[in-house]
Amino acid sequence: MENKIKILLLEDDDNDALLIENILTTSDLNVEIIRAKNKESYLELLDKLDFNIVISDYTVPHFEGIKALVELKKRNKNIPFIFCSGTINEEKAIQCLQLGAMDYVLKDKIEKLIPAVKRAIKLVTETLEKEKLEKELIQFKRAVENVHEVIFYTNPDGIILYANKAFEDIYGWKIEEVINKTTPRILKSGLYDKNFYSEFWNNIKSKDHFVIEMINRTKKGDLIEIKNMISSIYDANNKLIGFISIQSNISERKKKERELQRAKEAAEEMNKIKSYFLSNINHELRTPLISILGFSEELMNEITEPELKEYAKYIHEAGQRLNQTLNNILSLVELEKKRIEIKYESINLTELLKDLINQYSKEAEKKGLKFITKFESHKISIHSDYEITKKVLSIILDNSIKFTNEGGILLSVRTEKINSFTHPVINIVDTGIGIQSEKIEHIFEPFRQVSEGLTRTYEGLGIGLTIAKQLLDLIGVEIKIQSQLNKGTMITLIFPTVAKEEEIKSEVEKRKITIVEEPYEKKSTNPEILLVEDNPGNRMLFKKYLSEYFIVDEAIDGLEAIAKAELKSYDLILMDIHLGSGIDGVEAFKRIKSFPKYKNTPVIAITAYGMTDDREKFIDAGFTDYLKKPIMRTELIETIYKYTYKNN
Incomplete structure (x- = not known):
């Protein structure tokens, strides 16, 4: 015990009291002695203060030591009581011990008082520790009994x-x-064979901590799905003495997951049917359209009568409109089937826009609109797909002219500094009908238009911006829309940066300064994962999925991922591919893999957009595995488990 031992000394003789106090305080004992001379002061002190030990003479005027012992035991049975007397016969000594005294010491052998007090101190310490342990055990048992999980x-x-x-x-x-x-014998569901339980026991006995989701059976015979967390327990000699199992009933959660999976599969099946239907419609309509466009063009060239020539012109324009609609349908089908192949190359935006400007300036002129262009430089480079970029710009320019009846269109190209990197930016501004603020969030949904229903003002299927958005997502271009009803719309396209090496290194160093202020130390034996994801909602969801089994650290972009990977050590990295501004996931992956400590670290690519051969593409690039969004909870956990526990 670190604090002083408080001793209540009942002694009427001043010399004896001084002798006892002197022998105790000059020893190696850490004691505080408070003296009582008579019955009244003894009882008062006993009621007023807390003591660890009582030392008493056997005879005190008008009071006996035995009575002092009885009074103490009335109040606290655990406080040691030691008699220190000049004369005490064996019969009285035995009586004292029977009444609860711990020891007795004769004053002519006062030196024996020190070991007696030491024995009392040891008893006090053990008693207090025992009381503390019993109290903690009671609290623990209450806590265990009140939890909802099976333990x-x-x-x-x-x-x-x-x-x-x-x-x-x-x-x-x-x-x-x-x-x-014996468990799991009484809980067996009957759904698993002997090999399952054999492997189950092998895992329990070979791992200090084992987690499994399985199906058990209740006493009534009902099947329930549980998450079973089993930990080994060892004694002081590191000998296995048992297992503790904590089980949660996850039947409701698993039911919802299955419902979500069925809904996902049903939606995928409906998409297949829709795509098949649209493909067939596209084929059936395009065949007669060849004749309509071809013969109408021939008639326009051969007919001389003005009225009939005008009829042929209307037929040809209607055919062109139908052809454009079919092209959009085909694009939508190809996007849904993930059949669009992306061909990245270095592109000069100014050169790409020349043909488009020539075409759409003429279209604007036909409607009496101005078409103004503004370029920051004659050469602004992007790394993208030429045809996809051109198609997206065509859709947006076509819409701008279509929905503008007076005023004009401004097309501007510039560069802008975003998050320390230079990004090419295109703005397309029109003075058209604009969009109501509450409808902007729906503008990229298929078959949605500014005006809808029987009273709609403009023709078309309403899939142009849907296609544009999906194509832009494929090539990693951010699109923003600002609009006011009856005043116009501004569409902004922000292209990925073509970052210079010195820019990347400089930005990574800046991020490292903000990430940690002291040397990093791993604080758990659980696998630690770096989740690289720019979408806050996705980060929150994935972290909720994983935090139960792993330690999850987050990075909001590729630069932060590189900085954290350099400063820390992760057992696995989840790398989103499209990371907004800055560098993409592939570039971040390559740089992290260049660090020697990450040579054998699993890195899993995760992305929402891609084609059927995406897995092969990412595996060929060096990624350990590939997961396509949306990712189901079980699929995500099982994939990570496979790579983080494969050597356990």
Whole structure:
């Protein structure tokens, strides 16, 4: 005990009291002695203060030591009582011990008082520790009994030695019915073969901590799905003495996951049917359209009568409109089937826009609109797909002219500094009908238009911006829309940066300064994962999925991922591919893999957009695996588990 031992000394003789105080305070004992001379002061001090030990003379005027002992035991049975007397016969000594005294010491052998007090101190210490342990055990037992999870303890052979009330609530077995029974024998669902349980026991005995989702059976025979977390327990000599199992009933959660999976599969099937239908419609309409466009063009060239020539012109224009609609349908089908192949190359935006400007300036002129262009430089480079970029710009310019009846269109190209990197930016501004603020969020949904229903003002299927958005997502271009009803619309396209090496290195160094202020130390044996994802909602969802099994650190972009990877050590990295501004996931992956400590670290690519051969493409690039969004919880956990626990 670190604090002083408080001793209450009952002694009427001043010389004896001084002798006792002197021998105790000059020893190696850390004591504080408070003296009582008579019955009144003794009882007052006993009631007023807390003492660890009482030392008493056997005879005190008008009071006896035995009575002092009795009064103490009335108040606290655990405080040691030592007699220190000049004369005490054996019979009285035995009586004192029978009444609860710990020891007695004769004053002519006062030196024996020190070991007697030491024995008392040891008893006090052990008693206090025992009381503390008993109190903690009571609190722990109450806590265990009140949790909703099943908790039970077994010996190394699986014999149940303890189970909490939740075991009874979930499985229907009375606690006394399962004590000394073998698990999982009494809980077996009948759905697994012997190999399953053989592997189950091998995992339990070979790992200090094992987690599994499985199906058990209640006493009534009902099947329930549980998450079973099993930990090994060892004694002071590191000998296995048992297992503790914590189980949660996840039947409802698994039911919802299956419902979501069925809904996902149904949606995918409907998409296949829709795509098949649209493909067939496209084919059936395009065949006669060849004749309509071809013969109408011939008639326009051969007919001389003005009225008939005008009719042929209207037929040809209607055919062109139908052809454009079919092209958009085909693009939508190809996007849904992920059949669009992206061919990245270095492109000069100024050169790409020349043909488009020539075409759409003429279209604007036909409607009496101005078409103004503004370029920051004669050469602004992007790294993208030429045809996809051109198609997207065609869709947006076509819409701008279509929905503008007076005023004009401004097309501007510039560069802008965003998050320390230079990005090419295109603005297309029109003075058209604009969009109501509450409809802007729906503008990229298929078959949605500014005006809808029987009273709609403009023709078309309403899939142009849907196609544009999906194509832009494929090549990593951000699109923003600002609009006011009856005033016009501004569409902004922000292209990925073509970052210079010195820019990347400089920005990574800046990020490293903000990430940590002290040397990094791993604080857990659980696998630690770096989640690289620019979408806050996705980060929150993935972290919720994974935090139960892993330690999850986050990076909002490729630059932060590189900085954190350099400063810390992760067991696995989840790398989103499209990371907004800055560098993409592939570039971040390459740089992280260049660090020697990440040579063998699993890195899993995750992305929402791609083609059927994406897995092969990412594996060829060096990624360990590939997951396509949306990712189901079970699929994500199982994939990570495969790579983080494969050597366990």
